[in-house]
Amino acid sequence: MTDATHTTSSTFTGARHLRTVMLIAILIFLIAAPFLFYPIFVMKILCFALFAAAFNLLLGYTGFLSFGHAAFFGGAAYFTAHAMKEWGTTPEVGILIGVAGAAALGLVIGLIAIRRQGIYFAMITLALSQMFFFYCVQSAWTHGEDGIQSVPRGHLFGLIDLNVTTNMYFFVLAVFLIGIGIIWRFVNSPFGMILKSIRENEQRTVSLGYAVDRYKLGAFVMSAALAGLAGGLKAIVFEFATLTDVAWQMSGEVILMTLLGGIGTMIGPVVGASLVVTLQNELATSDFPVTIVTGLVFMACVLLFRRGLVGEFYASRLGRRLGFRPEQ
Amino acid sequence: MVLSARGLGKDFAGFTAVNGVDLDVEHARIHALIGPNGAGKTTVFNLLTKFLQPTRGRIMLLDQDITKVKPDKIARMGLVRSFQISAVFPHLTVLENVRIALQRPNKLATQFWLPLSSLDKLNPRAEELIADLGLSQYRDTRATDLSYGRKRVLEIATTLALDPKVLLLDEPMAGMGGEDVATVASIIADVAKTRAVLMVEHNLSVVADIAHHVTVLQRGEILASGDYETVSQNPQVRTAYMGTED
Known part of the structure; x- marks a missing residue:
């Protein structure tokens, strides 16, 4: 702690240069990715990375552990799927409906949950998201166990055919980048400053003189809306919306992704989501149960590197020398 | 009268922490609240700033009844408090700490779409406040790295950023070295030229030096009230409080 007093401006600009280089490298990688890997797989990673980043907006930057984010992710998937299949909307309108639905759901759940803190907050969000889960099981429009199947991908703005995989991929990438951009701006804004305080x-x-509950609610709704953005996107990519995405296991998975990557860092959740999705993909074909592996990874993370992979890197000697500052 | 309380009382599950407290805090005066540990001083503070809801009594701020108003609203009405444990934002810089207070009155608190640089226009005012309290050289130091005394000074700077009508300071000198005590005492005396100050303080020599009015609390009730001379001559006060202090 003693040597944390002053960070000279030269290491700051060093970190800034490094960050720019890293961002460009990641961007090039993402543009090339569909030609190197199975595109659907990369799109899946991007959807979950956005979901984890949205979740981290709440946990990492506001300090609230929600155990009910599946409701926003899966809920939006249903809203988008329904809008596109039954009302025949274009994909961008479908996604906006998903986002609006998730935000509305976030407002209701947030208004109730925000009054409590810590474990009580987590329990209330879990309970309310479970209520939503059972609503989805029961109601007619979500088609129960079947879910909403064969959702048409449609034409973006009525022009670009998303059934073409490359088109679909770059649409997903664009939405992902917009989502991350919104989170970045939200955290580094006057509002984000008050959240920090x-x-x-x-x-x-x-x-x-700040009515702090309103700021917390604002962050909660924003996080829910962005989780909805990820969920709506996923429904279009996979052409269906099912109970898996609203189940409590999904809320747990996003916590794992965020913790594994690093709470309160911008790219931590993205790294965490990539790892978890890759792991699930690799193990899906083997006889080894995925849940045991992810459980072990979670334990290792909590016991050995609590800051997460990216967080530990920032806090390491190399990370500090490069001018990164671990978030406290 | 800027702030006044009548018959203020608070019960905690059958235990009466504060009872029948009358207080009048006037503009441009320093009013000190003293008393032995557990006398209810901090509870009175929490009641006045509405961090606790009083069981009995009435509180008036600038001719408005604030008995049922929420704490953040109280702050917006011009009654701002400090805390016993230094209340800074540890991982923000000195400048950012002061700017947090400036954001709301300047309507720059809810914009989630603007870049952080939009807050730069608050810098001149923040820097002025920092300079007034002698913290200029620590402008970009994180609050956690400041000495204890400077943290308290930063807290006062942040509070002053709201330009409050009434300042409530909860033990501003607690845990400070002699040098810092003198600095902070002169800052408070200076601040009180243009606003009302109510402070809880254990350091009686500071109270004797700068307070215009002293109220002594004991077991949640007022034992004596008046200027320091009168109060310190009061035989009840001498036995109950000063007596045990020496």
Whole structure:
């Protein structure tokens, strides 16, 4: 802690250069990815990476552990799928309907959950998302166990045919980048600054005249809406929406992805989601049960590297020398 | 009268922490609240700033009844408090700490679409406040790396950023070295020229030096009230409080 007093401006610009180089490298990789890997697989990673990043907006930057984010992710998948299949909307309108639905759901759940903290907050979000899960099991429009099948991918803006895999991929990539961009701006904005102050010292923030519950609710709804963006996108990629995406296991999976990658870092959730999805893909064809492996990974993460992969890198000697600062 | 309380009382599950407290805090005066540990000083603070809801009594701020108003609203009305444990945002810089207070009054708190650089226009005012309290050289230091005394000074700078009508300071000198005490005392005396100050303080020599009015609390009730001379001559106060202090 003693040597943390001053970081010279030269290491700061060093980190900034490194970050720019890294971002460009990642961008090139993402553009080339569909030609190197199975495109659907990369799209799946991008959807989950966006979901984890949206979840991290709440956990990492506001300090709230939600155990009910599946409701927003899976809920939006249903809304988008229904809009496109039954009402015949274009994909971008379908996704917007999914986002709006997830935001509305986030507003209702948030209004109730935000009054409590810690484990109580987690339990309330879990309970409410389970209620939503059973609503999806029962109601007619979600088609119960079957889910909404064969959702047409449609034409983007009525022009670009998303049944062409390359088109679909670049649409997913664009939405992913927009989503990450929104999160980045949200965190680094006047609003994000107040969120930071609430996380650092809530009482003091109240005493400075801030109605902190409104800021927390704002962050919750934004996180829900972005989780919905990821969910709606996934429904179009896979052409269906099912109960898997609203189940509590999905809420658990996104926690694992975020923890594994690194809470409170921008690219941590993306790295975590990539790892978990890859792991699931690799193990899907083997006899070895996936849940045991992910469970072991989770335990190893909690016991050995609590900051997550990216967080540990930032905190390491190399990371510090490069000018990264571990988020506290 | 800027802030006044009548018959203020608070019960915690059968235990009466504060009872029948009357207080009048005037503009441009320093009002000190003293008393032995457990006398209910901090509870009175929490009641006045509505961090606790009083069981009995009435609180008036600038001729408005605030007995049932929420704490964040109280702050917006001009009554701002500090805390016993230093209340800074540890991982934000000194400049950012002060800017947090400036964001809301300047309507730059809810924009989630603007870049952080949009807050730069608050810098001149924040820097002015930092300079006034002698923290200029620590502008970009994170609050957690400041000495204890400077953290308290930063807290006052942040509070002043709201330009409050009434300042409530909960033990501003607690845990400070002699040098810092003198600095903070002169800052408070300076601040009180243009606003009302109510402070809880254990350091009686500071109270004697800068307070215009002293209220002594004991077991949740007022034992004596008046200027320091009068109060310190009060035989009840001498036995109950000062007596045990020496």
